[in-house]
Amino acid sequence: xxxxxxxxxxxxxxxxxxxxxxxxxxxxxxxxxxxxxxxxxxxxxxxxxxxxxxxxxxxxxxxxxxxxxxxxxxxxxxxxxxxxxxxxxxxxxxxxxxxxxxxxxxxxxxxxxxxxxxxxxxxxxxxxxxxxxxxxxxxxxxxxxxxxxxxxxxxxxxxxxxxxxxxxxxxxxxxxxxxxxxxxxxxxxxxxxxxxxxxxxxxxxxxxxxxxxxxxxxxxxxxxxxxxxx
Amino acid sequence: xxxxxxxxxxxxxxxxxxxxxxxxxxxxxxxxxxxxxxxxxxxxxxxxxxxxxxxxxxxxxxxxxxxxxxxxxxxxxxxxxxxxxxxxxxxxxxxxxxxxxxxxxxxxxxxxxxxxxxxxxxxxxxxxxxxxxxxxxxxxxxxxxxxxxxxxxxxxxxxxxxxxxxxxxxxxxxxxxxxxxxxxxxxxxxxxxxxxxxxxxxxxxxxxxxxxxxxxxxxxxxxxxxxxxxxxxxxxxxxxxxxxxxxxxxxxxxxxxxxxxxxxxxxxxxxxxxxxxxxxxxxxxxxxxxxxxxxxxxxxxxxxxxxxxxxxxxxxxxxxxxxxxxxxxxx
Numbered sequence: 322x323x324x325x326x327x328x329x330x331x332x333x334x335x336x337x338x339x340x341x342x343x344x345x346x347x348x349x350x351x352x353x354x355x356x357x358x359x360x361x362x363x364x365x366x367x368x369x370x371x372x373x374x375x376x377x378x379x380x381x382x383x384x385x386x387x388x389x390x391x392x393x394x395x396x397x398x399x400x401x402x403x404x405x406x407x408x409x410x411x412x413x414x415x416x417x418x419x420x421x422x423x424x425x426x427x428x429x430x431x432x433x434x435x436x437x438x439x440x441x442x443x444x445x446x447x448x449x450x451x452x453x454x455x456x457x458x459x460x461x462x463x464x465x466x467x468x469x470x471x472x473x474x475x476x477x478x479x480x481x482x483x484x485x486x487x488x489x490x491x492x493x494x495x496x497x498x499x500x501x502x503x504x505x506x507x508x509x510x511x512x513x514x515x516x517x518x519x520x521x522x523x524x525x526x527x528x529x530x531x532x533x534x535x536x537x538x539x540x541x542x543x544x545x546x547x548x549x550x551x
Numbered sequence: 552x553x554x555x556x557x558x559x560x561x562x563x564x565x566x567x568x569x570x571x572x573x574x575x576x577x578x579x580x581x582x583x584x585x586x587x588x589x590x591x592x593x594x595x596x597x598x599x600x601x602x603x604x605x606x607x608x609x610x611x612x613x614x615x616x617x618x619x620x621x622x623x624x625x626x627x628x629x630x631x632x633x634x635x636x637x638x639x640x641x642x643x644x645x646x647x648x649x650x651x652x653x654x655x656x657x658x659x660x661x662x663x664x665x666x667x668x669x670x671x672x673x674x675x676x677x678x679x680x681x682x683x684x685x686x687x688x689x690x691x692x693x694x695x696x697x698x699x700x701x702x703x704x705x706x707x708x709x710x711x712x713x714x715x716x717x718x719x720x721x722x723x724x725x726x727x728x729x730x731x732x733x734x735x736x737x738x739x740x741x742x743x744x745x746x747x748x749x750x751x752x753x754x755x756x757x758x759x760x761x762x763x764x765x766x767x768x769x770x771x772x773x774x775x776x777x778x779x780x781x782x783x784x785x786x787x788x789x790x791x792x793x794x795x796x797x798x799x800x801x802x803x804x805x806x807x808x809x810x811x812x813x814x815x816x817x818x819x820x821x822x823x824x825x826x827x828x829x830x831x832x833x834x835x836x837x838x839x840x841x842x843x844x845x846x847x848x849x850x851x852x853x854x855x856x857x858x859x860x861x862x863x864x865x866x867x868x869x870x871x872x873x874x875x876x877x878x879x880x881x882x
Contacts (some may be wrong), residue, residue, distance in 0.1 A: 450639035456604045458652040459629035459703070468651070472642055 324522070331523035332530055342504075343527050350508040353421050353499075354489040357428030361436045362481050369440025369477075370466050374452065384441070390434035399497030402427050406498070419500035424508070427494035432484035439483060443476025444469060479546045486539040490532065553616045555580040555707055555739040556601060561610035563596055563763075570596050571607070571763040578741065580615065583733050585750030586743040588760030588770065594743040595636065597760065598709050601741065602633040615706070629656070632705035636712045638696030640684035645671070645695050648684050652703045663702075670698035675724050690721040697725060701732075708732065710742040714749050726753055747771075751837045761803065767880045771841075771851035772806035778881070785881055789847040792874060793823045794881060801881035808853040810878035813842065814871040815863055824874040826850070830866055844872055 335343050372383060404410050406417040406426070417423035451472050455465040470477060492510035499506030501515055509528045517525040556578040563571040570593045578584055586594050599605035600612065603624050612619045614627050640648050649667035650660070658666075671679060674694040679687075687695060693716050700708060710729070714722050730753060732738040744750045747757055747769060759766045761773065776787035782798040784791050792804060818825055828846030835841075840854045840861050850872055854861055864870070 448639055450635065450637070451641075453599075453604060453635065454639045454641075457602055457628070457633045457635075458655070458699070459625065460655050461625065464655045468641070 328522040328526045332527035335523060335527040336530065340527070343524065343531075345504060346507050346509055346512045346528060347531050349421060349506065350489060350510070353424045353428055353495070353508065354485060356425040357488050358432055358436075358481060358485045360425075360429050361432040361484060365433050365436030365484075366440050366470065366477060366481075367466075369437045369480075370444060370470060372437070373441045373444035374466070374469065384438075387434045387438045387441070391438055393431070393434075395431060395491045395493030396497065398431050399427055399494040402430060402494070403497050418498065419502060419506060421499070421506055424495050424499040424506055427498045428488040428491070431491065431494060432488050435484040435487060436480050439480025440473075440477050443473045443480060446476070447473050475546045475549055479543055482539055482542050482546065486536065489535055489539075552580055554578060554613075555582075555615060557611075557613040557616075559611050559613075561600070561607050561612065563593075563600065563605070563607050569763060571600070573597075573610070573763070573765060576758075576765055578739065580739050581733070581737045582755040583729065583740045583742070583753050585747070585754035585757040586741060586760055587745070587747045587750060587757055588743075589745055592760045593763035594760050595711055596763075598633065598711050598741065598743060601707075602631045602709055603628040604633070629703070630706045631709060632700035632703055632707070633709045634693075634697050634700050634711060634713060636715055638692060640687070640692055640695060640699075642685055643683075644680065645676070645682050645684050645687070646680040648695060649680075649699050649702050652699060656703075666702045667698070670702040671695075673701060673728060674698045689716040690718045693717050694721055694724070697728070701728070705738075707739045707741070710740070712743055712745070714744065729753055748836050759805075761805075761882075764882060766803070766805055766882055768805045768807035768878070769809070769853075770805060771808040771853070772811075772848075774804045774806075774848060775802060776804060777802060785879075787848060790826065792879060795876035795879060798881050803882050805880045805882070806850065806874050807878040807880070808841075808851045810875050811850065811852045812873040812875055813844075813852050813854065813860060813864075814873065815860065815868070816871070818871055818873060822873060824879070826872045826874070828870065828872065830864055830868045830870055833864065833866065844870060846872060 372380060403418070405412045406415065406423055407413055408418070417426060447469065451469060452465070455468050460468060490510060492514060495506070495508045495511045496514070499508065499511065501507050501511040509532050513525045513528050513532070554577045556576070558573050558576040561571055561573040562569065586597065588594050596605060600607055603619060614630070617623065617627065619627055641651065646664065646667055649670060650663040653663035653666060668680060671677060674697050676691065676694055676698065679691070679695070684695060693713070708729070713725050717725065729740050729742070733740055742750055742753070750757065759768065759770050761770060774787040776785055778784070778798055778801055779786050782794070784793055785801070785804045787804065826846035828844040828850070830842060831845045832843035833840060838856060840856060842852045842854060842864060844850045844852060852872065
């Protein structure tokens with residue numbers, strides 16, 4: 322018990338003394354996650370909107386694929402991307418393996434189905450009169466899309482927040498594609514795994530506190546969004 | 552004058568269920584037209600097609616002489632205002648709801664706001680512009696939606712069962728707006744109702760809709776059945792009616808309530824299509840007397856208040872009905 326308490330106190334000391342290593346790891350984590358979620362929002366939200374409002378061949382197959390990829394284990398995503406961006410892979414020349422960009426790409430692949438699917442279901446659960454109203458007021462398809470997204474904004478934002486929560490707390494992709502390189506690709510989750518296995522309990526604990534704070538912040542945001550939606 | 556709408560060979564179905572089947576229909580410009588029919592008769596679907604938000608499966612709709620095609624659908628849609636039966640307001644202020652339609656037409660913000668305030672005043676909701684639209688009552692929602700349609704200054708205004716969610720004051724105000732728009736601005740207005748009496752006061756003409764078709768008489772006396780004797784007789788479950796003309800097909804019989812002859816004495820025995828029954832109800836509707844007679848089937852008869860027979864009719868009295876040839880329609 323004393324060992325846990327000591328670890329916790331040391332962790333707090335590291336946080337309040339603005340320990341460079343702790344904050345760099347936190348910054349790397351936030352950076353790769355924000356970039357990944359930014360791009361998955363850019364692609365996933367319009368994709369979810371189109372899937373929810375348009376009929377096209379293969380729509381059901383797309384929805385099935387999205388549902389399946391939501392449950393993909395992160396190590397499988399990591400493994401697949403590793404095959405593509407490793408030196409011998411088709412995208413090996415880009416030199417993405419063991420770089421923050423490579424980690425972001427993996428996290429993007431992880432969060433894209435989440436953002437797309439949650440946008441799609443958020444729009445599908447909107448009042449059907451919304452679509453008719455946009456049409457009858459004379460909106461073009463693009464204007465209709467913008468208004469539909471505006472009306473379903475809380476559901477869409479909730480999807481983005483959930484995706485961020487998923488990518489910041491995952492470890493498989495960051496480990497396989499980032500390589501856990503100190504001062505370069507080390508993220509909160511990979512650092513916790515490594516430092517704890519090395520017996521550096523304090524650093525792991527300090528990062529765990531940060532990760533918990535992020536989780537708390539995300540849940541608070543979700544809670545607020547859901548309350549506004551209700 | 553070019554009609555507001557010319558419809559030819561229009562069909563629409565949900566899956567395999569046919570909802571609309573109109574051979575030909577013309578709606579003159581500058582008139583108020585009532586579309587009357589029971590729930591599920593296809594009125595709303597027809598209105599959505601007239602607003603160009605629903606595409607017919609077959610047939611043509613010409614709008615002021617212009618045939619609707621894929622390329623001009625949006626332009627035509629922007630010339631029609633539609634008030635839904637249960638309108639949807641966006642999650643924003645009343646003012647934003649009213650100006651959105653103008654904003655997407657690139658109308659400057661200031662002009663849009665001025666137009667919105669005028670439209671709000673017209674529907675009697677001055678001072679509501681900063682209210683949150685979702686917090687309004689049913690009647691207020693309906694009036695804001697009407698203002699949202701009016702602010703776009705459409706050539707044709709379509710109102711789907713406007714009286715459904717409105718209180719008396721809102722109904723009166725809507726009627727007055729519709730009347731003014733038609734009289735002073737020459738707008739064509741089409742409104743639907745399941746009850747002819749609610750649109751009778753306003754409409755220049757009433758079209759009766761039944762199973763997606765416009766039928767040639769009021770639906771007060773509507774019977775299902777089939778043609779027998781080579782199409783010369785229509786038989787319902789309880790009565791047989793001799794038809795004035797032989798028909799090839801038809802499963803519905805309507806007897807125009809205004810063209811039934813009501814008699815208090817037995818008629819000559821050789822007169823066909825005569826039924827005897829008892830007067831079971833008498834009501835005053837829009838200045839006319841509606842008499843219900845329970846014969847083998849139940850019939851509604853509409854009489855002018857000035858008709859001398861009116862003063863002699865008593866509840867429970869035996870009477871005779873003659874279904875005159877012009878009153879009989881089969882479709």
